[in-house]
Amino acid sequence: MGTRSLPHPSIAAVETAWSDLRALVGEEHMRASMMEDAVDDVLPQMVIEPGTAEEVAGALKIATGAGLKVIPRGGATKMGWGNSPRGGELILSTRRLNRVVEHAWGDMTATVEAGCTFQHLQETLAAHGQRLALDPLWPEHATIGGILATNDSGPLRVRFGSLRDLIIGITLALPDGTLAKSGGKVVKNVAGYDLPKLATGSLGTLGIITQAIFRLHPVPRESRTLSFATSDDATSHGEGMNALVLAIQDCNMVPTGVQVRAGRGSAPEVDLRFEGTAAGCEAQIEQTMRLESRARRIESPADVWNAHAELFRGSEDCVVCKFSVLPADLGVFLESIRTVTEPLHLPWKLVAQAVGAGYLRFERRDSGAVISVLHDLRKKLETRGGSLVILRCPHEIKSTMDVWGSAGDALALMRSIKAQFDPTGVLNPGRFVGGI
């Protein structure tokens, strides 16, 4: 079961849709697209910026009725993620849905509109000493909706989990114009299906998130970071790093960051962060120093908890992937990277979190070599329950490779879900797993 794609919309129907959309959101909130609105090689015709959730739902209904395909957009920081869309006439931007609707600090929850930037949300919550315990990429531009749609997370997840553990409610606009809520404003709630989780990481293929509700955590009083250099070389198979990371997790400390940085030609380094009371932090640092390890303490690089974002910096001519691996397999994975890249002299860099998720960057020398490395590593990861998803790469790689890899034997079920929510394939067609 897949989604039915509509025949090309008629010119008259499209013209009517444009004028209906303009009437819905106001002339000033709709414009013709420009080159920078392109998503891979698809250049939509129009960009619309609805001001309310009802307008988002209304716009989707009009687009669906006219057979227009819609690409949702928040801060546009991750528009290259996913496969190239099969088409898309309309970009629906949530930029104007940017309010923190409610910070119920006594209840430690916040209701926020999808287009609100992460930074704005955090600044608002900080007024009452609270935070959304997440550290996504590019917080100053990335929006709540986009962060949810891509299920982005960072080093904090070792302690606080990922978005699925923090979101408690959602409002979704569906292609048929339905505006549906699920979950609620209380942390503990098992009434009905958990649509907040279904929407998280769905890359805007089921509906457009207009609002989300999160559980919050206190901003820690103190934070301490320490870093270690391992003596791993080409012969030690990442064992020193693996042993240290596992030792940290196997004692009863509560770090809010356990991170591995590695790259071609350098021994892996491990960063560790403790948050809480000063006494608690110091006691855990002491405990860490007593761990048996051959690693030696080094000065932590500046901004080390943003190291994952650094992998995306600069050169367009690179490939950045997200990988997932069983935590104890991290050392073996490092070794695999070394084995497959060394004969090709392919430079690489990696930042991984101890839960087993991380980012991996290759400098492209020739696409063929990178493609074979990606296939090779993906196969190794998938055999052990992991995954490799390409997030950024040159067009010639994206046009030859599925960026997601296997979704396993549940793909048919995922297609059924898509067919129920978006029967005519209006939202982000083709960008998700298995061509969803």
Next chain:
Amino acid sequence: MEARILGQFRAIVGKGLITETSQLHTYECDGLTNLRVLPQAVLLPTSTSEVQAIVRICQREKIPFVARGSGTGLSGGALPVDNGVVISLARMNRILEVDLPNARVVVEPGVINSDVTMRVAPHGYFYAPDPSSQSVCSIGGNVAENSGGAHCLKYGFTTTHVLALEVVLPDGAIVHLGSRAVDRPGYDLPGIFVGSEGTLGIATKVVLRIVKKPAVIQTLLAAFNSTEEAGAAVSGIIAAGVLPAAIEMMDNLAIQAAEASVHAGYPNCGGLLLVELDGPAAEVEHLMEQVGRICTQCGAWEIRVAQSEAERAVVWKGRKAAFAAMGRISPNYIVQDGVIPRTALPKVLGDIERMSAAEGLRVANVFHAGDGNLHPLVLYDGRIAGQEERAMELSINILRLCVKYGGSITGEHGVGEEKKMMMGEMFAEPDLETMQLVRCAFDPERLSNPGKVFPRTRLCAERIGPYQAHPLEVAGVAQFF
């Protein structure tokens, strides 16, 4: 049920087929004992392939089925359905794998919750979700209900700890949802399956995440003159940026019952608070001092801190036995499970008190106060005509109150059969219709635990929008149910 079908079932599970009426009675209800339906048959498979073979027959013959774990659910989720069979997973009770380096445990659905912790405790790990029934309830049932427990304030719910599942879908297909490693590409299917109350298929294998035991656990017990004072202390603790592992509150009636039942040694007070902190020793000690100070400032007249495992067990004993203890002070009682934003607690308790007085029925209150999860226990005497109905009405009105304050009709017991009519008070029609889309993707023929959770279900071929008669309905082939 036709002998032909029973024969086919017997060929799959052999002696694991129950058809004797006297034996079927064991399965006619779950923990919600006032609702009973006798199933046509009960099947006790021992493997995934047996579950699959059973479900394929159900699919072919259009027989509705209800999966059942230990039957401890409190909302009728495992209540059999008319003309249906019960598939009990009790015999699929093996812990298949313990992977300590990755902190994963793979279990069959019939494994008992506390057996997981027992298995990994020697290595310093535990399985965090701890529903009060944890010594008897099964992981499969926990998955269906997304069970919580006292410690989910800090550690999260079942859904937080389920990484992957093997599931037999209602059409008989075996699929694997999620993966042992995090963030599998695709929709978060474990996220939607956990808590779906048996309506999306049957889990036959579950990959759980286990957690390292904290270095230190301390439990503080504080006695206040009223639940208002205790509630103010909870607010103070949260406002101070402390995240306890658990905060539990009991009112005087609940304390009396606990004392009568297990002699927990609780002070006789208007509001009792249990605050558990865990983590690194230095951290816990520092924060416990602070929590103690806040409690004193809010009027606590007695504070005890349990430090050893034995002392903690005593403190928790009364709380964990609180539901069952009601039997000591009332012939009958109804357990409810509402959630409110925590700050609404004083208002809601005041309202409950007024409603209780107006009905002339006592209500005991036990809550997970940290996350606003109330368990009002409505006490009544079933021998007095009309009292059960009034007690039901009162308990439902308490849930309405929770919804009015922006909360939920269930925090951990599930909607099941009991509260499906309340769903329409918490969600608007488009919300419920949208949830049905998920059902239609997993179970278009609605064979898996039909009729539960939702007040009404539409045929899957219908589209959302104003109600339109389904072609089958028009043709008189199917009824809307």
